[in-house]
Amino acid sequence: MKLPDVGKINREFFEKTIYQKLGAKNKDVLIGPQHGVDAAAIKINQDQVMVVSEDPTFSMPSMLDDFGWSIVHICASDVAVLGVDPEYITLCLLLPPETTQEQFETIWSQIHSECEKLGITVVGGHTGVYPGIPAPLNGGGTVIGYGEKQDLTPxxxxxxxxxxxxxxxxxxxxxxxxxxxxxxxxxxxxxxxxxxxxxxxxxxxxxxxxxxxxxxxxxxxxxxxxxxxxxxxxxxxxxxxxxxxxxxxxxxxxxxxxxxxxxxxxxxxxxxxxxxxxxxxxxxxxxxxxxxxxxxxxxxxxxxxxxxxxxxxxxxxxxxxxxxxxxxxxxxxxxxxxxxx
Missing domain, CATH: 3.90.650.10 (PurM-like C-terminal domain)
Structure with missing residues (x-):
């Protein structure tokens, strides 16, 4: 059992290495980490749930004009497939030192524009410049939405x-x-x-x-x-x-x-x-x-x-x-x- 050379870990590695070590147990977690399940669902009250997802997003130098679009849609899609509308997002933007202010403004303007169209509010995150990163990277986008327990579609x-x-x-x-x-x-x-x-x-x-x-x-x-x-x-x-x-x-x-x-x-x-x-x-x-x-x-x-x-x-x-x-x-x-x- 070993990590893959590239890409997402497989089911066997997940179940042996991660699945049994998920921190403190909590009865309000209705849908927790599962291989192949897109997001988690946490009980708010008898009928309502909070749906939470997390996803990274890679970019390419030739496609920076589209990077903000892909961040929002890729991250928010994981909440949408559980049957609720994505409402809030936090982002972790990691930038190589050669990133220009103009490039970053393009990325961020697109994030703002797509979130506005979809009714998603940016509520936090992290942005920083770090050597060793080949192109701007969304290290992780957390998206949250709320819905009815009976409407979930995992x-x-x-x-x-x-x-x-x-x-x-x-x-x-x-x-x-x-x-x-x-x-x-x-x-x-x-x-x-x-x-x-x-x-x-x-x-x-x-x-x-x-x-x-x-x-x-x-x-x-x-x-x-x-x-x-x-x-x-x-x-x-x-x-x-x-x-x-x-x-x-x-x-x-x-x-x-x-x-x-x-x-x-x-x-x-x-x-x-x-x-x-x-x-x-x-x-x-x-x-x-x-x-x-x-x-x-x-x-x-x-x-x-x-x-x-x-x-x-x-x-x-x-x-x-x-x-x-x-x-x-x-x-x-x-x-x-x-x-x-």
């Missing part, structure tokens, strides 16, 4: 017979970021139009709107981050102590996503996909969710269902395979090794 709520739905498509984050990082090379290979479309996937790295629309008719929601769509579904099944079936031929692969992932030799179904909402719901709710999402120009698909025990993926040839957890997301090695061009 992955643990998935029920046998639920349909599994997915919004937007796979590898949203991997595509959006790598298309920016390898823009010149990709445009020479695939053409400007397709890669501009791939770059614009960056602005789909949020499930705040998706979750607000779907929560009323969903049992469970989850943001498909590290390990992508396949790992996200596996985490829902594990968290709810159920099985699942995924139909690979029901997962669309848009041309711009296929192009970027193929170029970088990563599997789009197992690559980080912040912005892809995974949800489970009773079969009769799929159409109403789909139609409500369509009104906001958010595409969605039914890609499988929750079952009693086995975790299975049926590939495009119709072969059944065991759905395995993804230990290391292929995006991270590519992200850190790919030079900007």
């Amino acid at each position: 992955p643990t709520n998935a029920e046998v017979g639920d349909k599994i739905m997915m919004t937007k498509g796979p590898a949203i984050e991997a595509t959006g970021i790598l298309a920016h990082k390898s823009e010149k090379e990709l445009k020479e290979k695939y053409g400007e139009k397709l890669i501009e479309k791939a770059k614009n996937r960056f602005y789909q790295m949020t499930v705040i709107k998706d979750a607000a629309i779907a929560r009323e008719h969903s049992n469970a929601m989850h943001d498909a981050t590290e390990g992508g769509v396949l790992n996200g579904v596996h985490e829902i099944a594990i968290a709810s102590d159920n099985g699942c079936i995924i139909h690979e031929n029901k997962i669309p692969l848009p041309p711009e996503i296929e192009a970027v992932c193929s170029h970088h030799k990563i599997n789009p179904l197992t690559s980080i996909s912040e912005g892809t909402l995974l949800l489970t719901c009773p079969p009769q709710n799929t159409e109403v969710i789909k139609k409500q999402l369509e009104k906001k120009d958010i595409p969605s698909w039914v890609i499988g269902e929750i079952t009693e025990n086995k975790k299975t993926i049926i590939d495009k040839e119709g072969n059944k395979q065991k759905l395995q957890p993804i230990k290391t997301d292929p995006f991270w090695k590519t992200f850190f090794q790919t030079p900007k061009n």
Whole structure:
């Protein structure tokens, strides 16, 4: 048992090293640290809960103009998928010494603007300059929201017979970021139009709107981050102590996503996909969710269902395979090794 070379720790490491050492026990913690669960829920009174999430956010020198946007949406999405609106945020901004005042003002103005649009208030944090950091980093963004206990939609709520739905498509984050990082090379290979479309996937790295629309008719929601769509579904099944079936031929692969992932030799179904909402719901709710999402120009698909025990993926040839957890997301090695061009 060891730490991964890159990326989020796996389930086995979490359970052996972290899960049994969580400080003092508190009966008001309704949803605590769990691998694959996006946020915590703390009891306020008999009916109300406080939902809390924590997330880092990385930047690239070529994308500083978008860094403030990504901080807010990535951090706030983890509260949204539990079925409540994000209301408060604290930030820990760590800056390399070469950061200019103009760059920081751009980042902060974007944080302010996105928070204002979403009704989120900045209530604290930390900002400092430190050597050894290659680019501005959000060391951790804490987001808080309040809601009713009965309205929570954690992955643990998935029920046998639920349909599994997915919004937007796979590898949203991997595509959006790598298309920016390898823009010149990709445009020479695939053409400007397709890669501009791939770059614009960056602005789909949020499930705040998706979750607000779907929560009323969903049992469970989850943001498909590290390990992508396949790992996200596996985490829902594990968290709810159920099985699942995924139909690979029901997962669309848009041309711009296929192009970027193929170029970088990563599997789009197992690559980080912040912005892809995974949800489970009773079969009769799929159409109403789909139609409500369509009104906001958010595409969605039914890609499988929750079952009693086995975790299975049926590939495009119709072969059944065991759905395995993804230990290391292929995006991270590519992200850190790919030079900007």
